[in-house]
Amino acid sequence: MASIGQSRILTNFDGTFGDIVTLAHELGHAFHNQCIRTHRPLNRDYSMPVAETASTFNECVVMAAAIRQAKSHDEELALIESQLQDVTQIICDIYSRYLFESMVLENREKQFMNAETLCGMMLKAQEQSYGDGLDASFRHPYMWVCKSHYYGSTFYNYPYAFGGLFARGLYAQYEREGAAFVPKYKKLLRTTTVATAEDVAKVAGIDLTDKEFWRGALQTVAQQIDLVCGLLEEGKQ
Numbered sequence: 001m002a003s004i005g006q007s008r009i010l011t012n013f014d015g016t017f018g019d020i021v022t023l024a025h026e027l028g029h030a031f032h033n034q035c036i037r038t039h040r041p042l043n044r045d046y047s048m049p050v051a052e053t054a055s056t057f058n059e060c061v062v063m064a065a066a067i068r069q070a071k072s073h074d075e076e077l078a079l080i081e082s083q084l085q086d087v088t089q090i091i092c093d094i095y096s097r098y099l100f101e102s103m104v105l106e107n108r109e110k111q112f113m114n115a116e117t118l119c120g121m122m123l124k125a126q127e128q129s130y131g132d133g134l135d136a137s138f139r140h141p142y143m144w145v146c147k148s149h150y151y152g153s154t155f156y157n158y159p160y161a162f163g164g165l166f167a168r169g170l171y172a173q174y175e176r177e178g179a180a181f182v183p184k185y186k187k188l189l190r191t192t193t194v195a196t197a198e199d200v201a202k203v204a205g206i207d208l209t210d211k212e213f214w215r216g217a218l219q220t221v222a223q224q225i226d227l228v229c230g231l232l233e234e235g236k237q
Contacts, residue, residue: 007033017066018082021059028058035189046192048153050200052163053170054189059086060171077231080224087221090164094157096122096129100144101155118144165217166201172220173204 007030013019032054036044063083070076103121107113113121119141126139140146149156170188174181181204188203201208 005034005037017079021062024058024062025055028055031058032189032192035186036193039190039193043193047197048156048159049162049197050166050192051159053167053192056160056163056167057170057185060167064171073231073235077228077235080228080231084221084224084228087164087224090160091218091221092129092133094161096125097143097147097149097157098155098161099125099128101150165214168220169206169213169217170204172216173206 009023009026009030011019011022011026013023032046035054036046063079067076067079070079100122103125104113104118107117107121111117122144123139123141126134126143127136130139144150170185174185177184184204188200191200191203198208206213
């Protein structure tokens with residue numbers, strides 16, 4: 001509601017930690033709206049790649065604070081494991097959806113695709129995405145039926161993967177720079193409606209074409225996996 005400089009959030013809330021993270025996610029969208037509120041009406045829409053940046057950044061802030069304040073070994077482990085579950089969703093699962101949709105678009109020019117064909121493509125996509133990290137019996141051949149996104153926007157899901165990694169990279173920069181990063185972050189969000197994703201990232205000194213940036217974001221995931229493994233080993237002692 002740019003005309004009055006306010007946002008509205010619709011979400012279920014039962015007071016669980018998951019609900020708190022969801023609220024933080026939605027408040028990230030609200031903060032993004034606040035940053036672009038002074039733009040003219042035709043310059044208030046941001047592109048899909050940056051749509052989930054502020055929301056996912058907010059999740060990083062809340063999760064990092066919760067992990068720092070964990071009162072026990074088990075609580076810390078549960079929080080990190082929860083965050084890794086979310087990463088699995090936005091990286092591995094989203095990638096499988098991208099692979100599946102790519103197969104559909106390629107094959108529809110050659111053949112009629114029935115349910116059996118689509119299920120086969122979905123299983124193949126999940127195999128390529130998860131590798132041997134997921135028990136084959138847990139693959140979901142009918143995921144193409146469950147997700148309405150396939151019948152709306154093309155390649156709808158990739159902003160979550162992009163936003164998840166981009167936000168992790170931004171949060172790592174925030175941890176390095178502290179309060180000095182905040183004005184830069186606000187400017188970055190304000191730029192999202194008037195510049196390409198590449199130029200938006202440059203506001204924070206990030207080159208999206210540099211593979212090392214994305215590898216660095218993934219490295220933060222690897223570090224959390226190592227931390228979980230270490231906590232599990234400690235729990236055995």
